[in-house]
Amino acid sequence: MASDRMQEPPDPLLHLQRSLQVSLSDDLLPDVGPAQPPSIAKEVIEISFPLLASPVKLSVDPSPGCGGVTWPAGEVLSQYIIRRGSLRNKTVVELGSGTGLVGLVAGLLEANVCITDQQQLLDLMLVNVALNNLSHNVTALELNWGEPLPLDLPAQPDLILAADCVYFEPAFPLLVQTLSYLCTSSTTEVLFCYKKRRKADRRFFALLKKKFSWIEVTDDPDREVYSKQAISLLRLVKKS
Numbered sequence: 001m002a003s004d005r006m007q008e009p010p011d012p013l014l015h016l017q018r019s020l021q022v023s024l025s026d027d028l029l030p031d032v033g034p035a036q037p038p039s040i041a042k043e044v045i046e047i048s049f050p051l052l053a054s055p056v057k058l059s060v061d062p063s064p065g066c067g068g069v070t071w072p073a074g075e076v077l078s079q080y081i082i083r084r085g086s087l088r089n090k091t092v093v094e095l096g097s098g099t100g101l102v103g104l105v106a107g108l109l110e111a112n113v114c115i116t117d118q119q120q121l122l123d124l125m126l127v128n129v130a131l132n133n134l135s136h137n138v139t140a141l142e143l144n145w146g147e148p149l150p151l152d153l154p155a156q157p158d159l160i161l162a163a164d165c166v167y168f169e170p171a172f173p174l175l176v177q178t179l180s181y182l183c184t185s186s187t188t189e190v191l192f193c194y195k196k197r198r199k200a201d202r203r204f205f206a207l208l209k210k211k212f213s214w215i216e217v218t219d220d221p222d223r224e225v226y227s228k229q230a231i232s233l234l235r236l237v238k239k240s
């Protein structure tokens with residue numbers, strides 16, 4: 001099925017240093033896909049960000065689906081929140097966390113974080129929470145878009161994060177619904193990092209427009225670099 005494929009491999013930003021580079025198939029399938037590329041082994045990688053004292057350690061494993069490895073929008077969003085600084089006393093929820101990279105970075109910035117994804121990613125997220133010694137402030141929960149929110153999820157997060165979550169058309173309305181369920185307060189900030197892959201993505205934005213308006217984040221010095229890779233960082237605002 002052509003519509004459920006992610007067409008491009010993650011292309012790490014030039015300034016982001018990886019101690020171990022994961023190479024990915026052009027044809028990595030999301031969870032619904034029948035097969036996974038056999039060439040990628042389970043391994044622990046380290047991703048360094050210039051302003052973070054130590055690298056983020058990540059167990060990556062493509063077997064539970066495309067979220068088992070990191071994607072470029074996640075690195076962009078991580079870098080952006082690091083540059084903004086401490087998230088102490090903030091409550092953060094991440095959607096479609098995959099390995100948990102962005103949420104773990106929020107945890108390293110001292111937020112209380114809930115990273116979420118589908119059930120098959122939970123073990124990997126928990127391993128990564130432990131690898132980064134963040135069990136005291138980062139929890140991992142199953143959250144399927146479009147379904148009722150888990151009871152343990154913070155009711156009014158200060159910040160909602162989502163990176164590289166627009167790629168599978170049947171999930172578009174579900175993601176919009178979950179963003180809308182979660183965004184119950186006018187003080188909640190939503191940072192949504194998106195990599196354009198297909199023309200069909202515009203259908204996601206047509207749905208999003210019914211519930212949210214958005215503006216492009218312009219105070220990011222890396223913007224020029226990642227916009228060349230068709231990545232945009234958006235701040236969503238729920239329509240009243």
Ligand SMILES: C[S@@+](CC[C@H](N)C(=O)[O-])C[C@H]1O[C@@H](n2cnc3c(N)ncnc32)[C@H](O)[C@@H]1O
Pocket residue numbers: 031065066067068069070071072073074075095096097098099100101116117118121143144145162163164165167171174
């Ligand atoms: C391309 S990955 C991005 C992972 C991570 N945010 C990153 O940037 O590295 C998309 C993520 O969305 C998750 N996802 C897809 N459909 C979902 C759904 N219906 N409910 C919850 N999560 C979903 C996948 O499991 C996957 O982890």
